[in-house]
Amino acid sequence: MGAAVNDRKVAIVGCGFVGSATAFTLMQSGLFSEMVLVDVDRDRAEGEALDIAHGMPFAAPMNIYAGDYDDAADAAIIIVTAGANQQPGETRLDLVHKNVRIFKSIIPEIAKRDYEGILLVISNPVDILTHVALKLSGMPENRVFGSGTVLDTARFKYILGEHLGVDPRNVHARIIGEHGDSEIAAWSTANVSGIPVNTFCELRGHFEHDESTRRIAEDVKNSAYEIIAKKKATYYGIAMSVKRICEAIVRDEKPILPVSNYQRGVHGLYDVVLSMPAVVGKDGVEYQVPTPLSEDEQARLHASADALRAVFAELDLE
Ligand SMILES: NC(=O)C1=CN([C@@H]2O[C@H](COP(=O)(O)OP(=O)(O)OC[C@H]3O[C@@H](n4cnc5c(N)ncnc54)[C@H](O)[C@@H]3O)[C@@H](O)[C@H]2O)C=CC1
Numbered sequence: 498m499g500a501a502v503n504d505r506k507v508a509i510v511g512c513g514f515v516g517s518a519t520a521f522t523l524m525q526s527g528l529f530s531e532m533v534l535v536d537v538d539r540d541r542a543e544g545e546a547l548d549i550a551h552g553m554p555f556a557a558p559m560n561i562y563a564g565d566y567d568d569a570a571d572a573a574i575i576i577v578t579a580g581a582n583q584q585p586g587e588t589r590l591d592l593v594h595k596n597v598r599i600f601k602s603i604i605p606e607i608a609k610r611d612y613e614g615i616l617l618v619i620s621n622p623v624d625i626l627t628h629v630a631l632k633l634s635g636m637p638e639n640r641v642f643g644s645g646t647v648l649d650t651a652r653f654k655y656i657l658g659e660h661l662g663v664d665p666r667n668v669h670a671r672i673i674g675e676h677g678d679s680e681i682a683a684w685s686t687a688n689v690s691g692i693p694v695n696t697f698c699e700l701r702g703h704f705e706h707d708e709s710t711r712r713i714a715e716d717v718k719n720s721a722y723e724i725i726a727k728k729k730a731t732y733y734g735i736a737m738s739v740k741r742i743c744e745a746i747v748r749d750e751k752p753i754l755p756v757s758n759y760q761r762g763v764h765g766l767y768d769v770v771l772s773m774p775a776v777v778g779k780d781g782v783e784y785q786v787p788t789p790l791s792e793d794e795q796a797r798l799h800a801s802a803d804a805l806r807a808v809f810a811e812l813d814l815e
């Protein structure tokens with residue numbers, strides 16, 4: 498038996514752009530009373546903990562400190578953001594070998610402490626690394642999952658909201674499949690306040706559906722490339738996405754989020770980790786939710802799964 502989980506404690510492994518932005522966001526969220534930051538670069542973790550702690554008087558009291566895996570062992574959620582990020586022009590899949598090597602030094606440290614909480618993977622390629630974390634940890638599938646296409650879905654809602662002149666929170670639309678180049682915009686279920694997206698587009702004066710859907714899906718897919726070319730890394734959008742996932746877990750809210758999770762037959766998908774809608778609550782991934790898809794979307798989903806399965810099969814996880 499591992500240490501009993503402290504429901505108000507979070508740990509973040511990797512305190513670079515994404516880890517520190519996530520820590521800053523979580524400090525302000527009021528979700529946790531304790532946060533431990535772990536990084537191979539201990540000075541970095543200590544510096545971030547101090548800097549973020551100095552904002553605490555404007556939020557709510559909590560204990561923020563740099564620590565190690567013993568300190569993380571009773572966290573309700575361990576968020577892994579450690580690893581190389583993309584250089585301009587690199588794909589997420591290009592990172593796989595570097596980041597699998599890093600995961601081989603992190604995940605066993607967590608597993609050997611019989612960790613009982615939720616392991617949330619952010620590092621890229623997130624679907625593959627979630628599968629790697631699942632294999633290396635031996636933890637149950639519901640407690641190991643990744644941020645998946647939660648960020649891409651936020652980008653999709655934002656861009657659609659801008660296009661239609663409507664609050665993105667009223668846009669119901671999802672990106673599924675790989676968090677990466679083979680991702681799929683699920684247009685067939687997209688709607689605004691229950692109105693099918695193409696009908697709503699026409700209400701707002703947009704009639705070029707083919708051109709708009711192609712452009713919007715491309716803009717979503719290329720968002721990370723554009724941001725990385727301009728400022729080297731993306732971190733605010735993912736920090737907000739992680740906060741949303743943490744809220745779902747800590748408050749047992751059970752929203753349906755497209756997280757990276759091990760597939761067990763929904764849509765005929767097996768033996769692959771893919772970003773697909775699931776009910777997320779205190780037990781992690783609690784239920785895999787089928788999504789109505791067009792024939793084309795279903796075919797592209799299987800192509801995305803095949804591509805990820807092939808990359809995973811080539812990895813040396815010994
Ligand atoms: N899933 C998603 O939607 C997103 C994922 N990412 C991914 O997040 C990862 C981190 O990105 P950035 O923070 O921009 O990179 P970064 O280079 O700024 O930070 C990485 C951090 O990991 C630490 N680290 C490396 N090896 C470690 C180890 N063995 N143990 C503990 N810490 C270790 C480094 O010291 C560094 O502080 C990348 O893989 C990036 O592609 C980034 C944005 C969105």
Ligand SMILES: CC(=O)C(=O)O
Nearest residue numbers: 583589621648721731
């Ligand atoms: C880097 C990355 O995965 C993203 O911003 O989507």
